[in-house]
Amino acid sequence: MSRRAANKKVHYVRAVYNSGQHPEKSFEELVRNALIKLPEVADTKVALPAHGDMGVRTRHSDWQNDDQSLKLALAAGATGEAIGTFGANSRAKDDTDVTTDPPENRAFKLAEAFVLIEGDQVLVCTDGTMRGYKTVSRYFRSLFDKAGFSPSEQAFDFEPVSNQDKRRTLEKEGVKELKILGTMYAATRQMDPKNDGINQKLRDWKRSVQTLLQDEISEEDRETLAENWGNFNVHTIISPKGGSRAESIVLESLDAVADSMIDEVPDDSELVIKTRGGSEIKSGDVILSSTITTYRKKARNDLDHFEMWRHLDEYRTELIQLKAWET
Incomplete structure (x- = not known):
């Protein structure tokens, strides 16, 4: 094997x-x-x-x-916790x-x-x-x-x-667009209850999307769907209306979210940031x-x-x- x-x-x-x-x-x-x-x-x-x-x-x-x-x-x-087993080769009904x-x-x-x-x-x-x-x-x-x-x-x-040069570029140029790339799979994984940061909020959001998808299919097909969450790409783009001409409070809010997400981006996701100065920075370039x-x-x-x-x-x-x- x-x-x-x-x-x-x-x-x-x-x-x-x-x-x-x-x-x-x-x-x-x-x-x-x-x-x-x-x-x-x-x-x-x-x-x-x-x-x-x-x-x-x-x-x-x-x-x-x-x-x-x-x-x-x-x-x-x-x-000491007993775990249930499945009779995979059982001949019973x-x-x-x-x-x-x-x-x-x-x-x-x-x-x-x-x-x-x-x-x-x-x-x-x-x-x-x-x-x-x-x-x-x-x-x-x-x-x-x-x-x-x-x-x-x-x-x-x-x-x-952090890569301080990349972080300084981000702080200097500000955020024009946030793109979150990931899959649906890890939303179903057991999470540490103390993790209540950006990481957990993203997973909670993915779970809500999973619920919507499950509501559209029959009960008997849900198990098959659950086995294929990894085949669903989840790409989210956050950008202010008007781009760099948006209200300052909108831009400041986006800058703050980007700063938090860079430090806490989940293992199963990638964050791509387009700055108002024209740079493209990936979360792995900063952290x-x-x-x-x-x-x-x-x-x-x-x-x-x-x-x-x-x-x-x-x-x-x-x-x-x-x-x-x-x-």
């Missing part, structure tokens, strides 16, 4: 603290210290809403080598639900994340129900709490790293990220952590060559 391809986004973020509140140690040093205090997989387990239990599944073999970037594979799953529990000391894996940490710089790639880097930052805050770190050491967040093609393991839905770490190393090298990697 051939391995299935998977297109994933790698986010480049920075661990940031309130002004004047940065701990003496870097984020990387804090994570290393937490892992020394919590040496086993079970020690790193914390409970997160919508993702079950999350922990450090695999540490790179040289994770204690301060001269190398710290690379980890995280996983989240439902511990009807299938009776049979539940199965995960093996002892294991959980049904719902999501995973792969990270590379160097100083306060972090590369993050997620898969499954985990979308983007915010869940990963919440996990590390919980990990630091479990390791007994001070409140100030826990008081960080991940912020995307530094990379789309990679990797492959799932044979006969499994898992991503290979060694391959994912290699992708993260390659993107780090690319950022260094672009003089965009901060040390």
